[in-house]
Amino acid sequence: MTTAPEVALSDCRDAWVDALIELGREDERIVAVVNDSVGSSKLNKFQDAFPDRVVNVGIAEQDMVGVGAGLANGGKVPFVSAAACFLTARAMEQIKVDAAYSQHHMVLVGQSPGMAYGELGPTHHSIEDLAWLRAIPGLTVIVPADPTETAQAVRWAAQHDGPVFIRVSRMGVPDVSPDGYEFQPGKAVTLRDGSDVTLIATGTVVSRALDAADALAEIGIDARVLNMPTIAPIDSEAIESAARETGGIVTVEEALTAGLGGAVSEVVVQRHPVPMRLVGVTDFAPTGTVQWLLDHFGVSRDGIAAAAREIVASRRTAAEW
Amino acid sequence: MTTAPEVALSDCRDAWVDALIELGREDERIVAVVNDSVGSSKLNKFQDAFPDRVVNVGIAEQDMVGVGAGLANGGKVPFVSAAACFLTARAMEQIKVDAAYSQHHMVLVGQSPGMAYGELGPTHHSIEDLAWLRAIPGLTVIVPADPTETAQAVRWAAQHDGPVFIRVSRMGVPDVSPDGYEFQPGKAVTLRDGSDVTLIATGTVVSRALDAADALAEIGIDARVLNMPTIAPIDSEAIESAARETGGIVTVEEALTAGLGGAVSEVVVQRHPVPMRLVGVTDFAPTGTVQWLLDHFGVSRDGIAAAAREIVASRRTAAEW
Amino acid sequence: MTVEEDLVPQVHVEDVPNDAFGVIGRVPEGATDEEAVAHLRRAARQVRARDIQMVSAAGLGHIGGEYSVIDILVTLYLNSLNMGPELLGDPDRDRFILSKGHAAAALYTTLAAAGFINPDDLGTFMQPKSMLNGHPARTKISAVEASTGPLGHGLPIAVGTALAGKLDDSSRRTFVVTGDGELQEGSNWEALMTAGNHRLANLCVVIDRNRLQQGARVEDTNDLEPLADKLRAFGMEVVEVDGHDHGALRKVFANVPAASGKPTAVIARTQKGHPISFMSDNVAWHHKVPSEEQVKAALNELENS
Amino acid sequence: MTVEEDLVPQVHVEDVPNDAFGVIGRVPEGATDEEAVAHLRRAARQVRARDIQMVSAAGLGHIGGEYSVIDILVTLYLNSLNMGPELLGDPDRDRFILSKGHAAAALYTTLAAAGFINPDDLGTFMQPKSMLNGHPARTKISAVEASTGPLGHGLPIAVGTALAGKLDDSSRRTFVVTGDGELQEGSNWEALMTAGNHRLANLCVVIDRNRLQQGARVEDTNDLEPLADKLRAFGMEVVEVDGHDHGALRKVFANVPAASGKPTAVIARTQKGHPISFMSDNVAWHHKVPSEEQVKAALNELENS
């Protein structure tokens, strides 16, 4: 085992709050709405800059999202920010009706999603959010992979006249965006070209997919890596091309596999059926840190690489028939 | 056009309440918990029989599910019954934590699901529930197709030591269960054998899949029809066999296609990739009756048959290459 | 078969009386109290007449809760709200949100009476692709500020728009109508707490206190009493009023914002199905659909009311 | 990196004091008031000592809200609850639900003191696959009646189990502890309304009134006052008590069910971080993790308390 070079890891909440402060300076309509989550959303700096523009409704998520919709009706551009688990599970009908069905211009910011809360346990994990929210018509669902993408997604959502959900990670992630990257809603980003198999990853674990591609290269498998920052609407074209051109797909997410995995599967079977493996969370987690849990569920360099190898092997066997 | 023979249609709520009354007689622990939904759940007869065993918390779905969990802790077997849209969207975190994560023995009964509320509009439609609930670990999700299956599912859930969600339809449905049918959790039912393509349907629209198979037979396509009453855990074996043996699958549901369609897609890509079409709801509905809306979204004899023909045609084209 | 069959009679749409109905407009400037009340009474009568025809023709609706709230809606739209079709683009316009969205037909009819929607369009109520579906949708009708239907959504939204008005020093007032059964939803108490603590004097919560909910009396389901005490403990300025008295309602609405600086909660004593003899205070009429005969009888009673 | 880094000091687990800790057991039968209180005080001191060591070693926990609730937990488990390891299978046992599940470490330590879990297992707190994860899970520990963590769940569940007891004419009483910030959740008001209307005298809601929530004082976030008025208007028998006074708590809990036939709501005045000088009433200590030095200083203060 060679020691990996030290990679700087960032908490995407820093990029989120810095972007929000910039937006706040440019646009008076920007407000934050929180559920006693100023600190956990890292909004203290925003609150210092704009003390009147933080609406803290206390521990009341239904009210929080409803108030957000009302602020939008009242001419504001609300960023409703809370731990992803509570925001989505507790205010699901408000997200469906007040945000999505009503097509209000409001941004829902799911903080510390996936298993970021680690040892705090499944009640605090937000592993269902991607599957849940992609099943709400009219809601754009974005999962940024690093600080660059986080800032750009926040900026894009601020001017998009419709409801958006953004997952903001606290787990340290390395930069994965190419130089000069510009986030485009609904568009996948090719991080690495390849022809044997495609790894489609989203959010915090894009870097793990890149690591897996390195591991696969070592054994002669040439993996394409796509970052899929938008889960809904999903980039069907990029998925179809990946299926056609590489003949197999592994999805990778810090969420139940009905999230990104489900979304990609639905495109693949309808456009160009190829073998897939869905790497992600498969159950309520045991106690453990987020890193331990990701490894536990196989959302790891080795787990992803093994899934890709299975696909390639099954294809080879099939070809030998 | 020949006139279809008159078919008797049933409101599955009658089977639900009759089964519950029988269970109530056998087992003192059975109680119903409702949100001002005695009438809409057709529970009046149960309430007449057991006036003390209906807990009506009023219009308060979070409390309703929490109280249900508490009743389970207190030794009761609660059937928590409310319109599916409110039960699932409004009490999502209670379903996740109090029912599923806690593995309480309780039954969640989603009444009038899908687009049964027709013209009352998307706020009252429960098209997301299957996608949402199948993404909750540890929760069994059942969608009965007719009165027989409804009664058997209710009976099974009453003795299953864990949380179960059952969708109970009010839209009139014909009988589709074979004589002597016995519901088995997690098991698909072959309603019609066939070798060219498989239609996998669930709930209210199983009969539409059967109609479509008739239509396909007329043009020489031999369609297998599976009723898939359990969405989670899904019957991976039946799906894999269908894929292997018929080479193509159409899913059919009165729900967003991320429900049954997503669940089947995820199995297909991982076990045996074949072309699929996902027939179901794809957006918030315009105003209209449930029948009009089902046709609008192509969840109709013609829409399903067309989807199956597309698959068969694409395969023939591929074969001709 | 989308509602209990026994609640839906066989109706021949063409036989349902279909009164001509036109824009009625606001109480004229400078009207005396008496003139204003007469205007509102007349309007309410016409709105009720059109409403029952719509519901009967559609075979769907919530006539009981529509008749209990119509006097409130008419007083707001034709008298009290600083809001009219010409003000829809004005950020400072007053806002109105019908949280008990199941009374949509009453709202649509009132909006037509106030000139927001074409009275002819009322005939499309519940028809395929109509903008008038069973619950009001903001994406379909520009005068609808919030999509409602699931109970317990309107009040938090109203708190948000009131809060935005306060942040902007706007003259905007926000009125929201909830059902009484609806107050069993915890989301409302979250919102009331927020409104009270933010001292949103520009907010007025009107509770349609008809004492019935869908399946039974409120007190037999999960009682709200002592309601005024609850509201006061959550920071509201509480006013009680006869919810069918246009003159009294006008005064109450004119007092918003309250001198105390608190949000106003109006407990409007109403009756479901008011004033129809066979519907009033009768839980069966929550969403029962009137037959042709019942429509005629109701229209007859309305004419003589 | 699962909590704010500035809240988590570098801790060398092996240097955190790790006191021996054993089952303490209930107040002996026939103990005088003084003896009982002495027993509970001693137990609470030991529970606090073990708790802070666990949190520091794990690098995670909610020490502020744990220290505010420990006297309540200890009084319940070692004195007031009709519940012990031997009663776990008894349907009529009293139920206890910690709705503010973030104080899990305090619950685990108390459960160990009461003999429900092996004191040695406390060392696994937050470790991979431990049954002691950050919030109590009923599937992992048989003494845990309800899985909690998301606020606003415990009280509706408590209402359900109390209701079941009432239906069965059981002697069971149900106690539930909520935070004060937690009462901003509407689900609690739904449950209180249900409890009040069903006159669940066998239910006791204890509010850990430490006046702080996660990020700020409750009154600066969304104030609860007048809290007693709110609770009374929702049908509760309201009792106020010093939540760190074991003697007073014993009496309050002994009065359940209340003579009035109403559910009891206990407003337990507490302090977050009590009684540690540098933690008390300090919002920073909601989920800050103590350093080795702070653990030692706290243990020292506890010894002299």
Ligand SMILES: Cc1ncc(C[n+]2csc(CCOP(=O)(O)OP(=O)(O)O)c2C)c(N)n1
């Ligand atoms: C969240 C939610 N739960 C249940 C319903 C079903 N529902 C529609 S109207 C109604 C009764 C409402 O009673 P109330 O608020 O008193 O209204 P009103 O008497 O004015 O009709 C119910 C339970 C709903 N629309 N939303």
Ligand SMILES: Cc1ncc(C[n+]2csc(CCOP(=O)(O)OP(=O)(O)O)c2C)c(N)n1
């Ligand atoms: C539904 C929900 N929203 C947010 C949180 C995050 N959270 C954990 S503890 C806490 C503060 C709780 O304050 P309080 O109820 O006063 O508890 P205590 O002061 O006793 O710690 C918050 C907001 C949560 N656990 N659940």
Ligand SMILES: [Mg+2]
């Ligand atoms: Mg009412």
Ligand SMILES: [Mg+2]
């Ligand atoms: Mg507190």
